[in-house]
Amino acid sequence: MTDPRALRGSATFPPEVIREIQRAADQGVYEIRGFGTKRKIPSFDDLLMLGASVSRYPLEGYREACDTSVMIGTRFAKKPIELKIPITVAGMSFGALGSHAKRSLGWAATEMGTSTTTGDGGMTDEEREASKTLVYQVLPSRYGMNPDDLRRADAIEVVVGQGAKPGGGGMLLGQKINERVAKMRDLPQGIDQRSASRHPDWTGPDDLEIKIHEIREITGWEKPIYVKVGATRTRFDTALAVKAGADAVVVDGMQGGTAATQDVFIEHVGIPTLPAVRQAVEALQELDMHRKVQLIVSGGIRSGADVAKALAMGADAVSIGSAAMVALGCNKPVYHEDYEALGTAPGFCHHCHTGRCPVGVTTQDPELEKRLPPEKGGRLMRNYLQTMVLELQTLARACGKSHVLNLEPQDMVALTVEAAAMAQVPLAGTDWVPGKNNY
Amino acid sequence: MKTNGYIEFDLDGEELSSVHARLHSVKQGDNERSFRIVNPRGKHAVAAGLNAPMDVRIDGHVGFYCGGMNKEADITINGQAGPGVGENMMSGLIRVCGNASQSAGATGRGGMLVIEGDASSRCGISMKGIDIVVGGSVGHMSCFMGQRGHLVVCGDAGHDLGDSLYEAQIFVRGSVDSLGADCVEKEMRPEHIETLKGLLARSGVNADPKEFRRYGSARKLYNFHIDNADAL
Amino acid sequence: MCGIVGLFAKSPELQPELGRHLTAMLVEMTDRGPDSAGVAVYREPVEKGWTKLSLCNGHAEYPWETLSQEFADDFGREIRHEQRGSHSVFRIHEDFEPIQAWLRHRHPELRIVSAGDSIEIFKEKGLPSDVARNFSLDTLSGTHALGHTRMATESAVTTEHSHPFSTGLDLCLVHNGSLSNHNRLRSYLRRHGIDFQTDNDSEVAAGYLAWRMREGATLDEALQSAMKDLDGFFTFAVGTRDGFAVVRDPIGCKHGVLAETDEWVAMATEYRAIAPLPGADKASIWEPVPGQIYSWSRS
Numbered sequence: 001m002t003d004p005r006a007l008r009g010s011a012t013f014p015p016e017v018i019r020e021i022q023r024a025a026d027q028g029v030y031e032i033r034g035f036g037t038k039r040k041i042p043s044f045d046d047l048l049m050l051g052a053s054v055s056r057y058p059l060e061g062y063r064e065a066c067d068t069s070v071m072i073g074t075r076f077a078k079k080p081i082e083l084k085i086p087i088t089v090a091g092m093s094f095g096a097l098g099s100h101a102k103r104s105l106g107w108a109a110t111e112m113g114t115s116t117t118t119g120d121g122g123m124t125d126e127e128r129e130a131s132k133t134l135v136y137q138v139l140p141s142r143y144g145m146n147p148d149d150l151r152r153a154d155a156i157e158v159v160v161g162q163g164a165k166p167g168g169g170g171m172l173l174g175q176k177i178n179e180r181v182a183k184m185r186d187l188p189q190g191i192d193q194r195s196a197s198r199h200p201d202w203t204g205p206d207d208l209e210i211k212i213h214e215i216r217e218i219t220g221w222e223k224p225i226y227v228k229v230g231a232t233r234t235r236f237d238t239a240l241a242v243k244a245g246a247d248a249v250v251v252d253g254m255q256g257g258t259a260a261t262q263d264v265f266i267e268h269v270g271i272p273t274l275p276a277v278r279q280a281v282e283a284l285q286e287l288d289m290h291r292k293v294q295l296i297v298s299g300g301i302r303s304g305a306d307v308a309k310a311l312a313m314g315a316d317a318v319s320i321g322s323a324a325m326v327a328l329g330c331n332k333p334v335y336h337e338d339y340e341a342l343g344t345a346p347g348f349c350h351h352c353h354t355g356r357c358p359v360g361v362t363t364q365d366p367e368l369e370k371r372l373p374p375e376k377g378g379r380l381m382r383n384y385l386q387t388m389v390l391e392l393q394t395l396a397r398a399c400g401k402s403h404v405l406n407l408e409p410q411d412m413v414a415l416t417v418e419a420a421a422m423a424q425v426p427l428a429g430t431d432w433v434p435g436k437n438n439y
Numbered sequence: 440m441k442t443n444g445y446i447e448f449d450l451d452g453e454e455l456s457s458v459h460a461r462l463h464s465v466k467q468g469d470n471e472r473s474f475r476i477v478n479p480r481g482k483h484a485v486a487a488g489l490n491a492p493m494d495v496r497i498d499g500h501v502g503f504y505c506g507g508m509n510k511e512a513d514i515t516i517n518g519q520a521g522p523g524v525g526e527n528m529m530s531g532l533i534r535v536c537g538n539a540s541q542s543a544g545a546t547g548r549g550g551m552l553v554i555e556g557d558a559s560s561r562c563g564i565s566m567k568g569i570d571i572v573v574g575g576s577v578g579h580m581s582c583f584m585g586q587r588g589h590l591v592v593c594g595d596a597g598h599d600l601g602d603s604l605y606e607a608q609i610f611v612r613g614s615v616d617s618l619g620a621d622c623v624e625k626e627m628r629p630e631h632i633e634t635l636k637g638l639l640a641r642s643g644v645n646a647d648p649k650e651f652r653r654y655g656s657a658r659k660l661y662n663f664h665i666d667n668a669d670a671l
Numbered sequence: 672m673c674g675i676v677g678l679f680a681k682s683p684e685l686q687p688e689l690g691r692h693l694t695a696m697l698v699e700m701t702d703r704g705p706d707s708a709g710v711a712v713y714r715e716p717v718e719k720g721w722t723k724l725s726l727c728n729g730h731a732e733y734p735w736e737t738l739s740q741e742f743a744d745d746f747g748r749e750i751r752h753e754q755r756g757s758h759s760v761f762r763i764h765e766d767f768e769p770i771q772a773w774l775r776h777r778h779p780e781l782r783i784v785s786a787g788d789s790i791e792i793f794k795e796k797g798l799p800s801d802v803a804r805n806f807s808l809d810t811l812s813g814t815h816a817l818g819h820t821r822m823a824t825e826s827a828v829t830t831e832h833s834h835p836f837s838t839g840l841d842l843c844l845v846h847n848g849s850l851s852n853h854n855r856l857r858s859y860l861r862r863h864g865i866d867f868q869t870d871n872d873s874e875v876a877a878g879y880l881a882w883r884m885r886e887g888a889t890l891d892e893a894l895q896s897a898m899k900d901l902d903g904f905f906t907f908a909v910g911t912r913d914g915f916a917v918v919r920d921p922i923g924c925k926h927g928v929l930a931e932t933d934e935w936v937a938m939a940t941e942y943r944a945i946a947p948l949p950g951a952d953k954a955s956i957w958e959p960v961p962g963q964i965y966s967w968s969r970s
Contacts, residue, residue, distance in 0.1 A: 142546040142565060145527050147488055147508035174662050186548060186567035186587045187605060191661040194603065196584065200545040200564040201504070201523035203904065203924040204849065206672035206703040206822050206940075210483050214504040217459050218488030236825050240672075243705065243822055481943030499952060500942050519956050521942055522926050540926055540958055559958045560923050579923065579961065 030264060032171055034352025034362065036164055036257040036300070036322055041272045043255065043300055044309040046419030047412045048428060051398040059397035066393040067403040070317050072294045073155060073224020073247040076216070080224055080247075081133055081155055083317060084113025085389050086404060087307055090252075090298050090321035091137045091157065091228075093119025095172055095181040095193075096259030096352065098369045099126055101328055101361045104377025106130025111378075112385045117157060117319070120170060120195055122184050123149040130374075135226065138215070140169065141195040143185040147218060156215055157226040158208070158246075160199075160237075163256025163273070163299040165265040166230030170195035172260055176355035178364045205240035212245045226250050231276030231299065232269070238283035242293050250319065251280045253299025257322035259362065260353035273299040273310075275422035281314030290314065291405075302326075304391020311392075312407035313423060327384035328377050329359035335371070445473035445494075450482055465491045479505075481521065486514050489531070506533040509550065525552040528569060541578065544571045547588065553642045560597065563590045566607050572642035582609050583619065591638050593646045601654055609654040610635050612646060623657045672822045673834070673847040674700025675927070677908050677915050677938040678948070679815040679967050685934050689714075690811030694803045695947040696939060697818040701799045703847075703940060704820025707833035708802040709794025711843040711910045714813035716789035717762050722770060724761045725784040725792045729830060735759045738778065745773065756806040757830075758784060760791050767840060782831070782868070787841030789814075789912060794833035814969065817910045819845040826871045836877035839884060841912040846873035847940055848905035848925045856900070876901060880909065894918050894964050906959075908938060914968030923961025930954040936967050 009015070023031065052058040059066060073080035089105050096119060107130050109116045115133035122144020123136055136153030138145065150156060161167060172193040182189040202211045212225050227241035228250035241249045253273025258266065277297050284290040297310045298319035310318050322330075333346040338358035342351045352362040360371035396404045399411045413428040414420035420427040421434035448458045458476065465472060472493040479485050483502040486495050489512035497505070500518040509528040516524070519537035523545055530550040535543075538556035545561070547569025554562075554571070560578030563571045568587040576594030583599075585607025595613035602619020608631075609622075618624070635648040676696035680686045690712065697708060717723045726735075731754075739750050742763070749764040763770055767786050774781055785792035793806040799820045803809065819834035826832050835843035850856075850872040857867055857875045865878040879901065883893035890911060897907070897918075904924040909916045917938050919927060930937045930945045932954045937945045945951050959965050 142527060142567075145546060145548070147490070147510060147527070147529065150488075150508070191605075194584070194660075196565065200561065200583075201526045201542040204672040205824065206674065206847075207503070207522075209702055210503045214484035214487050214507050217456060217484045218508055220460065220463065221456060233825065240822070240824065480946035481941055483943075500946070500956065502941055502943050518952075519942065521928075538957065540928075541923070559926075560961065 030262045032173070032260050032353055033263055033266070033350045034258060034260050035266075035350035036255050037266050038350075039267055041254070042274050042416065042418045042422055043272060044274060044306045046274070046415045047309050047423060047425065048415060049305075049308060049312070049395050049399060050411050050413060051395075052400045056400045058400050059402060061397070064397065065402060066397050068389060068393065070294070070405065072226075072296070072317065075247045075293055076245065077155075077222060077224040077247050078220075079154075079222045081115065083115060083133070085385065086311060086315075086317035086392075087112075087301075087385060087388055088114050088135075088296065088317055088319045089116040089324055090256075090319040091117035091119040091135070091159065092321055092325075093121040093143075093172075093259065094124050094127065095119070095121040095143075095176060095185070095364070096362055097325075098357075098360065098363050098365075098372070099124065100369045100372045100374045100377060101325070102127045103130045103374040104328055104372065104381050105324060106134075107374065107378035108381030108385060109133070111382050112389070114385070115154065118149075118153075120144075120172075121181065122146060123153070124184075128152060137228075139195070140197065140199045141193075142200065143187075143193070143195070150215065150219055153223060155224040155226060155248075156219070157228050157250065158211065158215070159228045160208075160241075161230035161232075161252075162228065162258065163230045163252030163254050163270055164258035165261045166232045166270050167197060168261060168265050168269070169197040170258065170261055171353075173353050173355070176353075176364055181364060205244045208240075208244040224248055226296070228252060230254075230256070230269075231271045231273065234271065234276045234279040235283045238280040238295075239287060242284065242287055242289050246293060248294040248296060248316075249280065249284075250296040250298065251276050252319075253277075253297070255300025256298055257325075272422070273297060273301075274313075274419060277310055277313040277315055278422065278424055284314075291316065304388040304393075305395060307388060307392045308395040308404070308407060309412060311404055312409055312411050314409070316405065324381060324384075325361050327381050328361050328372060329380070330357075330361050332359055334359065445475050445496075446471060447475045447477060449477050450480065450485070451478040455482060455485065459486075459488065462486065462489055462493070462495065465489075465493050467491055469493075479518070483521070486512070489514070492531075500537070509533060519556075520554075524554075525550075525569070528552065538575070544569050547571070549588075551638075551641060553644065555644070557594065563588075563607070566590065570638055570641070572638055572644050574644050576613065579616070580619070582607055582622075585609070589634070589638055591635065591642070591644075591651070593644060601656070603660060604654075604656040606656060608634075610638075610651040611654065612651045615652075615654070618654065621657045621660045622654055625653045625655045627651065627653045672703065672824055672849065673845075674703035674820040674940045674944065675845050675847050675906060675908050675938065676700060676818040676940070676944050677816070677910075677917070679914055679936040680813070680934070681932075681936065682934045686814055687812045689813040689816055691809040692935075692948055693811075693816045693818055694809045696937070696944040697799045697803060697808070697820060699944040699947060700818075700820040700940060704822045705798055706823045706828040707794065707796040707821045707830070708799035708819065709792065709833045709835055709845075710806075710808055710816055710818040711785065711790055711792045711835040711845075712808075712811050712813040712816040713789045713841075713910065713912065714791065714811065716912075720764060720766075721788075722763050722765060722767045722786060723788060723791065724763065724767075724770065724786050725758050725790075726761060726774075726781050727758045727784050727830065728781050729757060731757045733757075733759070733781075738781075741777070742770075742773070745777075755791075755793060757795060758793050758806070783837070785835075785837045785843060787912065790837075790841045790843060790910065792835055792837060792843060794819075794835065795830050796828050796833060815910070815914060815967075817843065817845050817908050817915060824849055826869060829869070831868050832871045832874075834873060835910065836871075836874050838877040838881040838909070841910075842881070842884075842890075843910045844873070844877040844880060845908050845910075846876055846905055847927075848920065849903050850875065850901055850905065851903035852901065853903075872903070876905065876907060890916060891964060891966070898962060906940070911968065914966060916964055916966035917959055918964045919959050919961045921962035927959050928956060929959055929965060930956045938965075
């Protein structure tokens with residue numbers, strides 16, 4: 001019998017590292033998985049709001065209005081979008097998600113007065129019907145790209161990258177490609193769909209300007225055009241998106257999820273959402289474009305508190321993807337045996353890439369999809385959005401704001417030195433902003 | 440301006456967006472469906488997003504994305520075309536009388552793109568159902584990730600032809616500098632000669648189908664777990 | 672990311688109009704590069720024993736007259752200058768090295784923007800049309816010229832970061848694209864005695880060519896090895912005393928157009944920059960093949 005006191009694990013080779021090395025040795029290929037980063041990184045949890053007390057005056061509970069509406073696309077578009085709440089639903093493809101999940105999101109967003117976003121693989125009729133305000137993504141792969149959908153979209157998002165994998169493409173594994181998904185993407189059924197890492201017909205911000213111009217010409221200069229980037233060199237990327245003519249910039253931090261990509265990308269590429277927001281806002285301010293070109297922030301937004309902090313940092317709106325899936329039931333402790341069959345358990349599942357989603361969210365399997373009736377999904381999602389808005393308003397009122405966009409960086413302090421440095425707000429109880437104030 | 444049976448737009452004076460407002464208003468069955476655009480001077484997105492059967496002739500050289508996302512229209516570019524001519528076109532016909540720059544017909548999903556001269560690199564990149572006929576040669580990385588449709592090259596092809604190819608079919612008459620990953624030469628059977636004959640006839644490009652070789656996907660990259668490479 | 676234009680006058684009749692044509696080409700590339708613009712013009716070569724310099728300190732009010740006097744006092748040699756916007760072009764009866772040493776010592780506030788027999792470089796931040804006006808570029812005559820409009824990607828928007836970059840006597844470089852290994856290369860070249868004024872990737876390309884040619888390579892050889900040693904995307908146009916050369920990286924992402932008539936040869940990032948040239952619609956037009964060097968020179 002081994003004496004447990006004699007066992008000493010290695011910090012360099014903990015069990016999960018040993019497991020991964022041996023998996024690589026067995027299979028000879030990198031790990032592909034869904035979901036976002038699992039490592040602990042500085043986040044909005046490391047910031048705190050400064051509620052009003054004597055020096056400031058709060059707004060009263062539910063009575064005094066706290067406006068949450070925001071206009072997106074006021075720079076060039078003839079028909080900017082008005083969102084009643086500053087929380088949008090991020091692009092998730094039909095293919096990665098099943099049609100029930102897509103419809104659930106659309107209905108909830110419509111009820112709450114916000115938008116949903118298509119994804120790689122094109123727009124479905126169900127999605128267009130369900131969602132009153134629909135953002136249509138133009139991605140490098142252009143799967144399902146169609147000018148009719150461009151014309152029936154309310155806004156267009158040119159996706160340069162996403163937080164989970166800036167600089168990389170995606171990989172929708174063959175097991176998720178049923179007949180309908182395959183047809184939409186002009187590919188045979190059951191084969192892996194590699195998504196390109198850059199657009200096929202433009203390179204660089206100077207060409208992007210021409211691409212945006214083309215889309216505006218095709219759609220009669222009506223629709224707001226967003227540019228979405230994964231957070232890396234965010235200051236430059238934001239400035240270049242503005243120079244290329246974007247109406248709005250979407251910055252997706254490294255906590256952002258994915259349906260399927262290399263684990264090495266998810267865990268090792270990009271910067272957290274927290275510093276990315278700050279850099280994006282600074283870039284906009286330098287160009288005198290803050291609030292003129294709207295900033296939408298995504299990647300690890302989960303609660304009204306996250307939203308409040310992102311807005312206080314200077315975002316105009318946020319976008320949720322993974323959290324929306326969780327609201328629909330992702331990782332819910334039900335159907336334990338199906339999680340087990342995937343080799344995982346509720347709370348640990350990242351098996352979106354397998355198409356065997358136990359709760360019927362990221363699957364094309366009709367049997368599994370039955371577990372998420374769209375009406376039920378729509379209600380769950382609406383409740384979740386509703387809760388986040390109430391939380392957001394609660395915090396904004398506490399800070400004395402009659403509009404959530406009036407939250408400021410000065411309404412926050414940081415809990416950790418790292419967060420103080422990244423967000424450039426003072427460490428709680430001090431005047432210290434790392435890198436500033438002569439410290 | 441209306442002249443002998445067609446309506447003329449002069450891009451030296453008229454804004455592209457107002458020209459497009461007119462062209463985009465054309466409906467199926469309209470009488471006035473013949474247009475000419477002069478003095479394009481390398482402007483971008485000329486005749487982009489057309490959405491009904493019509494004839495558009497452009498006299499001069501165009502910039503990026505001429506005829507982008509075209510549906511049903513018949514567009515003739517009497518000059519050279521910049522990058523991304525006919526990108527993501529759905530149907531209709533685009534004819535470039537001169538050469539085309541890179542990414543011609545990128546992600547095109549249908550219709551036919553004819554380039555009477557040479558096409559540069561990445562011709563037919565990520566093509567998804569379009570038929571492209573090139574009278575001259577194509578540059579490197581042409582038909583990269585080609586999914587569906589046909590690329591016909593009457594001249595030579597640059598290196599890495601058909602890299603990461605899916606189900607697009609490639610016919611080349613001349614030499615190929617090199618084939619990309621997963622692209623292989625395949626047997627030219629009678630049905631392929633028939634297909635090619637049809638494509639050439641539609642394109643109006645004169646070439647003998649028997650002089651071409653056929654290239655397609657080896658389908659070895661089709662699945663992440665390579666144990667079912669014979670999917671299809 | 673940027674717009675590049677180049678014009679080479681084959682016929683002498685075009686030479687007085689060179690500046691006017693180049694300005695039209697440059698302004699046409701504004702969308703590609705709204706941050707700064709610059710040109711290198713080859714004109715009126717100095718006689719043997721003389722050196723031509725373009726100097727700048729960032730302000731139009733610089734006392735250039737005093738500088739001339741100071742130089743004449745110290746060297747006792749003939750000097751002439753002509754102010755053009757914020758720059759001044761000096762013609763000095765002296766070799767380059769002693770002038771350079773003197774300027775470094777006495778006037779470190781001045782930058783040598785270009786040096787040689789015939790090259791003149793004018794560059795500044797701002798919209799191309801404003802830059803062209805500030806330097807009265809349309810009044811310049813010349814045999815050939817390169818121009819550049821810049822959309823800054825990762826480094827600052829300043830006059831120093833603007834193109835063209837001088838790479839040696841009568842040599843300059845303009846770049847469209849982005850290099851991905853310029854930081855380590857810059858520190859290597861610094862250790863080998865190449866000076867850099869900025870953190871700009873294109874300046875590293877210029878410094879690289881200068882270094883290779885200092886080591887004895889011809890321009891052609893230097894460009895060949897650049898294709899091996901520089902990583903990332905690039906289209907370079909290199910101006911020489913007698914002409915210019917154009918090369919795209921072997922991956923060939925950034926496009927370019929070449930055009931030729933009996934009167935001129937032109938290169939540009941997009942055809943619309945060539946369109947305003949006389950006879951452009953009849954020119955023979957083609958796209959440079961990636962990895963291949965194209966050059967023109969008067970023999």
